Amino acid sequence: MDRFDRIYRLYALFAGGRQARSATELQAELGCSRATLMRAIAELRDLLGVPLVWDAAARGYRIEGAAARSELPGLWFSADELQALLVAQSLLSDLGEGLIPQQIEALRGRIASLLARGGVLPQRASQVLRVLPAAGRACDALVFRLAVTATLGARRLAIRYLSRGTGEATERTVSPQRLVRYRDNWYLDAWCHLRGGLRSFAVDAIESARIESEQPARVLPEQDLDEHLGAAYGIFSGPATxxxxxxxxxxxxxxxxxxxxxxxxxxxxxxxxxxxxxxxxxxxxxxxxxxxxxxxxxxxxxxxxxxxxxxxxxxxxxxxxxxxxxx
Known part of the structure; x- marks a missing residue:
């Protein structure tokens, strides 16, 4: 049982009446430890404003005051979780027909269901919340799909890459390591077999791509990637000097x-x-x-x-x- 299910179930145990329930009873109902129960009670009371109190005489917890409400008040996602869901919903809504419309629609439906469980009306969210991209560049749909497939499958990728600085296009084979979303654009961190080193490629500057099935990709340790690609400022690779x-x-x-x-x-x-x-x-x-x-x-x-x-x-x-x- 995840955190949200536990909180919802805990509230439901009190929603039907005002009788006190002991900690032992609640633990048995939720199938959790005492420490987990105490965290759920604290979130229900302190974060969501449910007037849950300890009744010393009845030696149990109950909702104080008027009859229990029928549904949880307000939003019950953490800030990070809510932001992630809303951004994902916005990104999916901005997609066109794409290559996998059925799968995209299934994802939209799943996110809408999660938002609804958290007290957010998906239609209302799309009306009043906006995620505005800044200087985003469009990727070729097929190139992006091949980049994702090669990265997840650890396969080498043959690409034609345009250097916008020089205007020169080069043919090269790369071993994808990571796909990075940075400032509203996608970048492919990869080992470049032509240059013999790690490079970051703007996916929108990849003019064509082909997965090479003959050889697996060269996969580098996470520590090496972090030291080379994450140590310095910005998207450009290399150590911080x-x-x-x-x-x-x-x-x-x-x-x-x-x-x-x-x-x-x-x-x-x-x-x-x-x-x-x-x-x-x-x-x-x-x-x-x-x-x-x-x-x-x-x-x-x-x-x-x-x-x-x-x-x-x-x-x-x-x-x-x-x-x-x-x-």
Missing amino acids: QRAVLRFAPGRARWIASERWHPAQFGRWLEDGRYELSVPFGDARELVLDILRYGPDVEVLEPPALRAEVAARLREAAALYAEDVNP
Whole structure:
């Protein structure tokens, strides 16, 4: 019995009347330990507002006050669980006909059922809640399906990949390791047999793909993947070799202090209301773009090379508007 079923069952035991029920009786009904029962009682009372009290005279628990309500009040998912379900519902709703419409519809129905059990009307949720993608790029449906199949099945994938930086397309064979959803786009972390190393490929930049059934994929240890792909800032692969130290103006600091830029970040408030943030990075390209978004509200303190690069980009941007500033 999962957590939600247990809470629902516990409430149902009290919903039919106001008589007290002993802990021993409740444990037998739910088939759980005393510690699990106490957690369920605490969630029912403290999180969902059910007036469940201990009746010393009857040596049991009962609902205090008016007759028991017929259904649980409010939402009874945790914040993370509710967010996950709503995001999944939104993503599935945004899909077109696709390659597997029946399976997608089955998933939508399952999510709607879970939301309904949690006190959320799915139709109402779709009307009042929105998940807005930002700068998402469309993937070829067949390429994405092959990437998923190859990754789950540990098969090599032959791809034609377009480098948007150079405009060059290359043919290469890769061993998929992970599919990553990052900033509303999909990336394939894979061992590139052409380059002899780990690379991250934007799935939307894969022009064609074919699963190679002759050879299994080269599967790397999780620790190696985390060290190479997860240690530094952003989506670019490679180990973290430096730390950026950024100082944000007071007006922006209140937002930045609550944001998570990297799992290994450090932050501290300064006496004048500014906020100093330190994040590890290797490849600076994505970090530079994120810093530029904040314009005069951020200053790069370290390292000197990063500070110089950001300053140069800002000068280039200002030059585009030189005539407007000095007519």
